[in-house]
Amino acid sequence: MNDALLQGALVRLAAPNPETDAETIAAWSRDSEFQHLLETGVPRLRTAGAVKADIVEIAGDDKPREQVFPFVIRALADDQLIGFTDLEVNHWSQRNAWIGIGIGPRAFWSKGYGTDAMRVLMRFAFTELNLERLTLNVFAYNERALRSYLKTGFQVEGRQRERLRRGSRRYDMIFMGILRDEWHGRRPLTC
């Protein structure tokens, strides 16, 4: 349990377990605001069976994927499942990866759990995967996530104008990135 690489101050990253995690993750899909903050797709209610199949597809023992690294986020205090995160290397030759992260239960929002998980994932990306940069995007209406990413050292690199439509309004998609050297310079403070 005391894995220094995958453990932060508040959370640890663990392997998604299709047997024990699917029901909890499926329940988060009932929160449409969570889904609007998380992804561009149409919010859909998901069954535990569908989530289980997805976990097996992405993280199953029989299908290890060289480019996708999925984790669940567990609170150190009681090991409760509170979120998920994944990292996808688009081309290994370019040493760049895309990150996604979500904290499901609202009781764990705005308390530093996501920021802590992101710091652990960054350490994994730069020290274990030897990447040169990390990329993520955040929807312009998700100010909480934007603040968290800035705290971990990501910089805003631009915005795709009017990329998203929610109801009758359009919103920008903000692109952020952090380079290996920038992360290394901050490391004594953050990890």
Added chain:
Amino acid sequence: MTKTLFETERVRLAPPDPEHDAEVESVWTHDSGYLRLLDAAPARPLSPGQIKKKYEALEKERDKQFYFAVRTREPEGAGRLLGFVQLQWVDWLHGNAELRLGIGAPADRGQGYGTEAVGLILRYAFDELGLHRLGAVTYDYNPGAARFLERHGFRLEVRMRQAVQRDFRRWDGLHYGLLRPEWEQRAAGDARS
């Protein structure tokens, strides 16, 4: 002035013809310079058989992939393959897609074929598919593509710092965007002139 969705003065958009096009496109993939101008994937030559599989994969995703071969109009019915133009990852919910364009043979570049093809695909994207925004990506080692996009109204929106490793250094990714009202204004201007 463009009267049809699929034809300009010199080029037309057509579905890929696997029997003939795969051979031609396979030759292009042996030009690493061309592949590096297209995207950040490792340059890798493909056999005609592999190219055919690519066409089949595109056909299976035809609800979100609009891929056209770009051919010369002459001779009628048997035009020469010049390249391709593609709207990929069509996101119907938000009205967004990514533009890709390639003119394969070095001798065909710089002849204005790309300009004619992009005029067609922009009209197709905004007028036929009803999209709101088109994105396009290039890298700062390809200033020709950046100028091309800017000439067609695209604006630089994101500079992804040091996104790509090539020729012993890292290069920025340049993400461009064009919105439907911007295109409409330009298209109206072109119609007047």
